[in-house]
Amino acid sequence: MSKVTLIKISKILGISKSTVSKALNNYADVSPVTKKMVLNLAEELNYKPNIFAQNLRTQESKIIGLIIPEIVHYFFSTIIQGVTEVAKTYGYSVIVLQSNDNYKSEVEQLAFMLDKNVDGILLSLADDTIHFKHVKDIINQGVPLVLYDRTSKLIDCNKVVIDDVKAAQMATQHLIDIGCKKIAIIRNQLISQGTIDRHKGYKKALLENGMQYDKSLDFEGLDFSFNAGKIAGNKICERHEEIDGVFAVTDLMAIGALEALKECNIAVPDQVSVIGFSNWFLSQITSPHLSTVDQPGYEIGKTAFNVLYQEIQNNKNNIKQAARTVVIPTTVISRASTK
Amino acid sequence: MSKVTLIKISKILGISKSTVSKALNNYADVSPVTKKMVLNLAEELNYKPNIFAQNLRTQESKIIGLIIPEIVHYFFSTIIQGVTEVAKTYGYSVIVLQSNDNYKSEVEQLAFMLDKNVDGILLSLADDTIHFKHVKDIINQGVPLVLYDRTSKLIDCNKVVIDDVKAAQMATQHLIDIGCKKIAIIRNQLISQGTIDRHKGYKKALLENGMQYDKSLDFEGLDFSFNAGKIAGNKICERHEEIDGVFAVTDLMAIGALEALKECNIAVPDQVSVIGFSNWFLSQITSPHLSTVDQPGYEIGKTAFNVLYQEIQNNKNNIKQAARTVVIPTTVISRASTK
DNA sequence: GTGAAAGCGCTAACAT
């Protein structure tokens, strides 16, 4: 099974290896006859170009790096899927690394990828990343980089995001539309931009509908876990006679609230309507099924790759383009927990 | 920002590039003085070897391919995490591709990876893969390959698995230990080896405890979804006076059954105990929390990489070793749904 | 339309 190389083909055919290379790579200055000859033999011998040699020659790896806060996570795994699927259609493969939502780890993973000579990077910032020198350095080095989902205004580059304010506003509007008069919000602390924006969207919806923002309806948990949602849910139980709607900033919190309400024998949605955020797989199997906002990870991943791919091409051709931010639309999914 | 290469360092230092290379790669035949000199300058100039050149020279990519039936899947994503984490500690990166549990796609993804010159492959067979020529060809080609989770006796290679029979037996035994006398099984059709084995384990536990296998307690669904579990659960409701234990071959089915029982106002675990299989994240947030069998994906992934790494080393050193199968232990997780 | 030749940056066998 000796390797089939350009030289081998050229020797068999009695022509030079450069002509073979040109024939294989669709160069214009090769006679149709030679071209056909080469293509046929290559096919017959099952010639595969040696990627290592190609990489060295072109200084391209056809690999991109994807840094994700958590791999074991419904939303993020749909992003991984979206990215890898489109990437493959362009002949790119994807190296996935997890930052664990940790700045130090993010820096380390980025360095690892650069050492691997990836052609570009897709990055969702770790929660605790507040300095951006490491990212800016990479951009200044000329490595194509696109931020997705968790981005920062302080970094000037291409981005792919959703509009959290609008999405949360729509979720709250949905509760208003079905007749809720007193709507609570369950959220984690106002630290991450996502939570801040969803909180804004909630308030915006209230105001635009002539409703007051009431601090006593604003339930803050320690994180966005099931338990935090349940704790908030229990507080809501105590005031269930006023509260008739709940918007939770994550599905997990919403499900925690759902459980608390169930344990207090408060009927959802008859007494209280509940809507979550993200459309995790989970939300389809709660009882009642959870209304939520679809956060389309697959689409985000696909688009992020496409934007990065464009940037890689521009880079190769020395085209400079201003950074743009692509906003992926979200939709409210109405299920049995709201009515 | 001109690239720092071996030549550059060698010129600055007035020595040959091979000496520089040797110093950098810890060869024995370099004087300590030269070595220190080289190392210092390399550090200072922030020298990074050009991976493309290294790859071409060594014909190694330091990349492995991971083929997984589904990316958006709790269990499988823990495997991805396990693999990528250990791989990185060895300087390897991981390309993840999804087979969609589809034979044709599996063949295609494998081809893509081989074209990318991965150093080894981790493969979990698609459900509908019944011919193994594509896998055997790769093995015969000398490419290190390890099967994990979904394997086949017809392929002679290293494997990393769990013991489904034993795991299911332990789950059933758990129900018996807590006093269940009539234990139903909820499962999908006996097609995939996993289901077949879990079914076996269920029966084995019954027999070893002097209990009869009763066909009427054997509920077969069309797949292993939430809905299939719910349908089976509804049938169990009709016979809840006899049945006091349920073993579902997946957590999703168990959760479906849980919901059916709840809707029929049958108390879990007081009237019926329910145990699932896999220990998905889900199982921690059902009410009541679901007892289950922990299927340690992270461990499986870690071990699969280690076995593959060993195989890659052996391959390099022309060491032949007989194929082995590593069995990762599973444990019963007792939660509120059984008592 | 074809071919010769240079060279991407590295490693390793061999010579000194």
Next chain:
DNA sequence: ATGTTAGCGCTTTCAC
């Protein structure tokens, strides 16, 4: 202990 040299297999400029 150090240096020389020969590639790894490919792409691409330049000459013919």
